[in-house]
Amino acid sequence: MANKIKVATTSLAGCFGCHMSFLDIDERLVTLVEHVQFDRSPLTDIEHCSSDCDIGLIEGGVCNSENVHTLREFRKQCKILVAVGACAINGGLPAMRNFIPLEECLAEAYLHGIGVENAHVPNDEELPLLLDKVRPIHEVVKIDYFLPGCPPSADVFWKFLTDLLAGSQPKLDYELVHFD
Amino acid sequence: MTKTLTIDGKTIPFQDGQTIIEAATAAGVYIPHLCHHPEFTPHGSCKLCSVKVNGRVCSACTFPAAEGQDVINNSQELNDDRQKITQMLFVEGNHFCPSCEKTGNCQLQAVAYHLNMLDDHFPLFFHNRNVDASHSDVLIDHNRCIFCTLCVRASIEQDGKNVFAIAGRGINKHLAVNSATGLLKDSDLDKNDKAAHICPTGAILIKRTGYQVPIGQRLYDHQEIDAVSLAHETEQRHGE
Ligand code: SF4
Ligand code: SF4
Ligand code: FES
Numbered sequence: 001m002a003n004k005i006k007v008a009t010t011s012l013a014g015c016f017g018c019h020m021s022f023l024d025i026d027e028r029l030v031t032l033v034e035h036v037q038f039d040r041s042p043l044t045d046i047e048h049c050s051s052d053c054d055i056g057l058i059e060g061g062v063c064n065s066e067n068v069h070t071l072r073e074f075r076k077q078c079k080i081l082v083a084v085g086a087c088a089i090n091g092g093l094p095a096m097r098n099f100i101p102l103e104e105c106l107a108e109a110y111l112h113g114i115g116v117e118n119a120h121v122p123n124d125e126e127l128p129l130l131l132d133k134v135r136p137i138h139e140v141v142k143i144d145y146f147l148p149g150c151p152p153s154a155d156v157f158w159k160f161l162t163d164l165l166a167g168s169q170p171k172l173d174y175e176l177v178h179f180d
Numbered sequence: 181m182t183k184t185l186t187i188d189g190k191t192i193p194f195q196d197g198q199t200i201i202e203a204a205t206a207a208g209v210y211i212p213h214l215c216h217h218p219e220f221t222p223h224g225s226c227k228l229c230s231v232k233v234n235g236r237v238c239s240a241c242t243f244p245a246a247e248g249q250d251v252i253n254n255s256q257e258l259n260d261d262r263q264k265i266t267q268m269l270f271v272e273g274n275h276f277c278p279s280c281e282k283t284g285n286c287q288l289q290a291v292a293y294h295l296n297m298l299d300d301h302f303p304l305f306f307h308n309r310n311v312d313a314s315h316s317d318v319l320i321d322h323n324r325c326i327f328c329t330l331c332v333r334a335s336i337e338q339d340g341k342n343v344f345a346i347a348g349r350g351i352n353k354h355l356a357v358n359s360a361t362g363l364l365k366d367s368d369l370d371k372n373d374k375a376a377h378i379c380p381t382g383a384i385l386i387k388r389t390g391y392q393v394p395i396g397q398r399l400y401d402h403q404e405i406d407a408v409s410l411a412h413e414t415e416q417r418h419g420e
Contacts, residue, residue, distance in 0.1 A: 179289055180278045
């Protein structure tokens with residue numbers, strides 16, 4: 001147990017599709033947990049990274065202040081930080097709001113949209129503030145590896161993690177690299 | 181006596197008047213390219229075809245082949261440069277592949293795959309560009325234009341029209357449509373024009389044809405662009 005590799009995961013401005021795809025490694029999960037222990041992750045409900053995480057997997061881009069704090073915590077606590085999926089790498093579909101002023105987005109969603117009742121823009125102080133634009137995570141912290149795909153296939157996760165666990169430089173062959 | 185040059189140490193014959201990329205293609209050697217197309221006058225703008233000729237970096241699509249040239253093509257250094265160039269093309273436009281009809285059949289994407297490009301490296305511009313959906317059969321999504329001018333050249337050289345041009349500079353550079361309103365519907369473009377089918381990216385699309393080929397059967401799903409490109413371009417040459 002003591003020398004298991006610690007893996008933390010999170011979804012920022014993502015849809016959890018990358019996490020679902022990760023779980024698609026199916027029965028290989030059993031082999032994986034012989035070598036790996038999950039730290040902070042939606043899979044464990046652990047709220048903060050331990051200080052000695054080995055690998056951090058980040059799904060999604062950065063769309064609000066909380067995303068920035070989470071990302072910085074991961075960078076600080078994880079030896080290897082990985083951008084997982086299109087949204088982490090280039091903002092992805094959430095970044096399509098970047099072409100519309102934030103105020104107009106909020107107005108459309110909460111004030112004038114079809115079917116909106118009790119129109120008001122949510123302003124509870126518990127809510128993280130939205131950033132003006134959705135940004136890919138390499139613009140905020142240093143990223144060590146990138147796993148493209150929307151989502152990356154289960155085989156991408158498997159190849160990447162088994163390469164790392166074997167102590168070799170991860171290498172994604174042609175069939176494993178896709179942007180969609 | 182046939183004249184020859186070498187590419188990565190391999191001896192390749194050429195004819196006078198051929199560019200390096202033409203000689204390479206004829207000999208079955210792939211040099212990455214986006215703005216080059218065997219049927220049209222070279223433009224030399226994307227720089228993806230950069231090779232070292234006798235130690236100097238040149239564009240293979242414009243540089244004339246000459247006796248005894250020592251050409252380096254498939255080196256780590258050049259492929260690293262090509263990857264950076266491709267990353268610049270991605271961050272300059274807005275390429276959301278999962279929502280693009282061209283995905284799987286796109287040359288820009290396929291070149292990126294070929295170069296094992298896994299990220300964009302640079303900060304993204306997120307510069308807002310328009311979509312022109314005015315034409316009944318053809319759509320322009322300017323977000324995906326890489327200014328290769330293939331549509332410009334195809335319209336002039338093959339269609340005998342003059343529908344497209346590149347206008348503006350820097351961040352304001354854009355594909356302009358030659359019509360009174362600037363809209364595609366008021367131009368001479370017909371959906372059967374070569375210019376409507378030549379775009380290497382998803383910037384010019386024929387309407388109502390998207391997503392017809394399932395994932396797994398698309399052009400670049402299992403075949404890399406080097407093989408696809410050599411097969412197509414050698415065929416085009418023989419068909420001339
Ligand atoms: S044009 Fe090509 S690279 Fe750009 S979004 Fe479409 S598939 Fe992706
Ligand atoms: S629309 Fe397509 S063919 Fe025309 S310049 Fe842009 S990328 Fe090239
Ligand atoms: S292919 Fe030569 S510069 Fe574009």
